[in-house]
Amino acid sequence: MTWQGVSSATGKPVIADCGYGVGGGSTGHNAAWDDVNNLKARIADGIIAITQKNPNSSWGNTITTLRTQLAAQTIKSCGSVTTKFNLSISSVNRGNVTKNKEGTSFTKGTVVTLIAKASDGFKFENWTGDANGTNETLKVTMDSDKTIKANFTQLPANSFTVTLNTSGSGTVSKSPDQQSYSSGTQITITATPINGVSIFEGWNGDYTGSEKSVSISVTTNLNITAKFRDTLTADSIKIEAENFSQKNGANLVVEDNGDIKNIGYIENGYSTTYSFNVTKSGEYRIVFRVATANDNGSFDISVDNNSSGTISFSNTGSWTTYKNESLSTNLNLSAGNHTLVLNFKNALNVDYMVLKLVKANSVKERKKSILQHTFRVTPVKSGFFATLPDNHRFNLYSLYDCKGQKISSGEIKPGVSIIKFDNLTNNIWILWLEGFHGNSAVRTATVR
Known part of the structure; x- marks a missing residue:
């Protein structure tokens, strides 16, 4: 070169x-x-x-x-510049390794996800070489040439595996949770729907039934799927994690693993912002579907620039094993557009979040909301100012003259309580304010 x-x-x-x-x-x-x-x-x-x-x-x-x-410098003096690193993957015994990115040479800082899959009669043991761990899913940051080996061991005679899958929104677990079981072992498999989001419909595959939790005997390799049916209504709001309007974090990416599309490679200090619309005001429960191989995960939540709390969760088992966590307190949301921000404190993957209406506002509360969209005007010399009520939901204004010609318009930012208009001629002026979900109010001001 x-x-x-x-x-x-x-x-x-x-x-x-x-x-x-x-x-x-x-x-x-x-x-x-x-x-x-x-x-x-x-x-x-x-x-x-x-x-x-x-x-x-x-x-x-x-x-x-x-x-x-120059030996102490963090550069290579009088040498070549390395911009890519090589990744060599091998496996021992019966099994294979797949990765989410093609090729064997990657630019510095690239994160490659490896998944070890054992063949029938074998189980994944661990990673060795330039990586370690016993989780089947491994994330590798390419900061040097790496050689990684996936080790598999043969299962003992009369030993079998149990693979659990999900269809729809929900989680599954097995107890005891082992990679293999000796013939005749009794285990309990449990299906858990998301409260207010889905219901469990039954098992299919190598076991069929409708009980959420059931004990089965392992006498052969089993592949079982728990089927869930989503029950989200028109009042429920599902936000896919990858549909952010803004992100903060250079390494945060959208991952597409086939069945699941999520955001990942999240670090402390990263954030994502989402916009959503509420059609019915009321109290909402928010549920997040997350996966992490780390302990003590958490992130802060804010809605419309107001802190709404912190959600915490423990190790879900792997970066691809998703579980549902709910915010401990519900959110009071008015009808209209809102902004949700997640401020991350730990590494995790996020699949989606769901806002489920728990309690709709009463007629009295809705009337109160309407009253909050009134305002008053006060004339002053060569102009006037408009005073907005506390907790108003106005977001746009338009000023017209007495002939109906629009003179000016603009955005009303959150927290603004007074709008001033100066240098106006003697006239009757019309101020039109618009709010979320079609709310509006009109007042006139006479400037003399």
């Missing part, structure tokens, strides 16, 4: 010939670059290469000396 190619690939400048900031100079050796302190200063500027157009006869020895003096 040429130096021009290196610069194009890395986005870093390349200084060639005999100098930095000296206009390129003519021919000849520039002794300034024999001083390691000058080189360190240029490294701090982001330079990836400095060469001499016509080095002197001792330049080779100077290079050796400079390399030694």
